[in-house]
Structures are given as structure tokens and as C-alpha cells.
Amino acid sequence: MKVKTRRDRVDSLIDHLWQHGYLTLSRQFGKYLPAPPLMGEYEIDAVARYKKKIALGVTASEEDINDPSFLTKLDFLANYHARFPQHRVTLFIGVPYNSIVKASLLISSLDEQTQKHIKIVTLSDSTAP
Numbered sequence: 001m002k003v004k005t006r007r008d009r010v011d012s013l014i015d016h017l018w019q020h021g022y023l024t025l026s027r028q029f030g031k032y033l034p035a036p037p038l039m040g041e042y043e044i045d046a047v048a049r050y051k052k053k054i055a056l057g058v059t060a061s062e063e064d065i066n067d068p069s070f071l072t073k074l075d076f077l078a079n080y081h082a083r084f085p086q087h088r089v090t091l092f093i094g095v096p097y098n099s100i101v102k103a104s105l106l107i108s109s110l111d112e113q114t115q116k117h118i119k120i121v122t123l124s125d126s127t128a129p
Contacts, residue, residue, distance in 0.1 A: 004096070004123070006028075006029075006059065006061075007028075007029045009045075009059040009061070009094055009123050010027065010028050010029055010045045010046065010057075010059055010094075011029075012059075012094060012121075012123040012124055013045060013046060013057045013059055013092065013094035013121060013123065014027055014046055014057070016092070016094070016121045017046065017048045017055065017057060017092065020050070021050050022048035022049065022050045022055055023048060023049050023050070024046060024047075024048050025047045025048060025049055026046070026047045027045065027046045027047075027057075028043075028045045028046070036056075039056070039076070039077055039080055040076055040080075042073050042076060042077060044056050044057065044058055044077065045057050045058055045059050045094075046092075052087070053087075053089075053090060054087070054089045054090075055089060055090045055091070055092055056077055056080070056089050056090070056091050056092070057091075057092045057093075057094065058073075058074075058077065058091065058092070058093050058094070059093075059094040059095075059123070060093055060094065060095050060099070060103065061096070062096065062098075062099055065095065065099050065102050065103055065106060066102075070106070071106055071109065071110070074091065074093070074106070074107065074110065074118065075110055075114060077089075077091050078091045078110070078114045078117045078118050079114060079117075088117055089117065090117055090118075090119060091117055091118045091119070092119050092121050093107075093118060093119070093120050093121065094121045094122075094123045095120060095121070095122065095123065096122075096123055097122050097123070097124075100120065100122060103120050104120065107120070
């Protein structure tokens with residue numbers, strides 16, 4: 001099995017967002033769209049919109065999930081609200097298939113209100129030709 005690059009993981013995350021009706025506003029490694037801005041001190045991979053809801057997308061590798069600072073990043077991004085405090089963002093985390101359990105356990109250590117705004121996305125293992 002070939003190890004996926006970060007670019008492949010971002011492409012898989014964008015495909016998932018499109019399939020669920022989200023319009024991509026900015027993304028990493030985009031040809032026509034700008035790169036998303038830094039959120040605090042953290043880099044994100046995609047910003048998308050569905051009607052009036054904003055979604056942030058982050059991809060994580062096995063090393064990212066094992067990093068202790070990754071939990072702080074997730075907590076900050078899931079609780080991020082820019083202009084209107086009543087509108088919270090949804091955070092999509094793209095993880096490899098073999099890391100789903102680790103990512104779920106990591107998210108379960110956050111408070112319940114934060115967990116509601118985090119969605120785990122399984123990234124496909126093989127790249128489509």
C-alpha cells in the first residue's frame with residue numbers, strides 16, 4: 001500500500017465535502033482557490049460552506065494523531081467563531097482508515113459541547129486513477 005501524501009489527503013477531504021453539498025471557499029494545494037488563512041496559530045486545509053454554515057477541514061496523519069499538541073489544535077478549531085458567536089463552525093477531520101479508533105478516542109477526551117462540532121472523515125486508502 002502506498003503512503004498517501006498530504007496533497008492526496010486534502011483532495012480526499014475536499015471530495016467528501018463536495019459529496020455532502022459543501023462549497024469549497026479555500027483549500028490547500030488548490031489551483032484556482034486561495035489557501036485558507038491561519039486560524040489562530042494553526043494551519044487548516046480547507047474552508048467550506050453549506051448554506052450559512054461554515055466548515056473547517058483538517059487532515060491528520062498517524063503522526064499527527066499521536067502528537068499531544070494535536071488535541072489542543074482540535075479544541076481551538078472546534079470552538080472557533082469569527083464574527084458571530086452564535087454560529088459555530090463544524091470541524092471535519094480527515095484521518096486514515098487505520099487511525100479511526102485513535103481519532104475517536106482522542107475526540108472523546110474533549111468536552112461534550114465541543115464533540116458535537118467535530119466530524120471524523122475516513123480518507124480512502126487508494127488514489128483513484
